[in-house]
Amino acid sequence: MRDTRSVERVGEDEVTRESARSRINIQDVHERLADLVLGGPADEVVDLGAGQGGTLVEVARRSPRSRLTAVDLAADALAALSTRLPQARALRHDLAQPLPLEDGSVDVVLSYNTLECLLDPPALLTDIARVLAPGGRAVLGHTDFETIVVTTADRDLTRRVLRTYAELPVLYRHMAAADAQMGRRLPGLVRRSPLQLDSVRAHTTVVPSLSEATTARLAEVAASVRRSAGRGLGHVTLAELEEWTGQLQVAEAGGDFLFSETAYLVTANRASVAIGPVP
């Protein structure tokens, strides 16, 4: 992972990498996550880094009796979630600290696109194992930001733009770290944790046109790269970035445009070994 001590941060008014993604309603990954959450007992479901509740809304729609808890540090995201899901308990909490949840109290811990924000993801996985009930499950998903594919005429420029976005030289708020490869690293993190790995899936979103969704997603990518280029960070200049955004339109007009990105979805369960200090 990059040395995040040297990166810059955006102000409190900035969105997170995922909130822009949620706005464009790439909904299918939340549906796949909800499938996994509801693949077993799910009376108590906790979403760590719930944001505005993209996945919890889908869980609630299909399983109205599940008791839902949303954990996040962002008060505005939790407020938006409470408007969408008034029945969910909203907990403002820093995931770098131990979870404010009882041992063995949760059926499913869910977390999507949040582990990369933390300096110590293994510590959170250990705490997830603590709060899971016997037979409880973890559903962990993460976009691998190095899997983003965009077709334009200038292959090298596209590589450099996407590399700058993946490396995220200027962090969004509430991110203490960034790891573009968190998706592919999830299975290994789980194997080295007190959790037992059950399954690993890849979920690729493919959009072969410059639709409203891909326009919004790539505007978010460009905005992030612009913040970095404006500070002389990353692998492109501001002028090259503007050239690249023009190339997106050209690719669309010529029938060449394609966008895709892949998230990895991992399920795990609480291992039968003792967790924490042995009496």
Ligand SMILES: C[S@@+](CC[C@H](N)C(=O)[O-])C[C@H]1O[C@@H](n2cnc3c(N)ncnc32)[C@H](O)[C@@H]1O
């Ligand atoms: C990329 S967003 C994912 C949101 C949501 N899971 C979704 O699928 O839309 C990451 C979320 O993690 C939250 N977050 C980041 N670091 C955090 C921390 N240390 N403690 C609690 N929440 C944190 C952010 O506020 C943000 O809502």
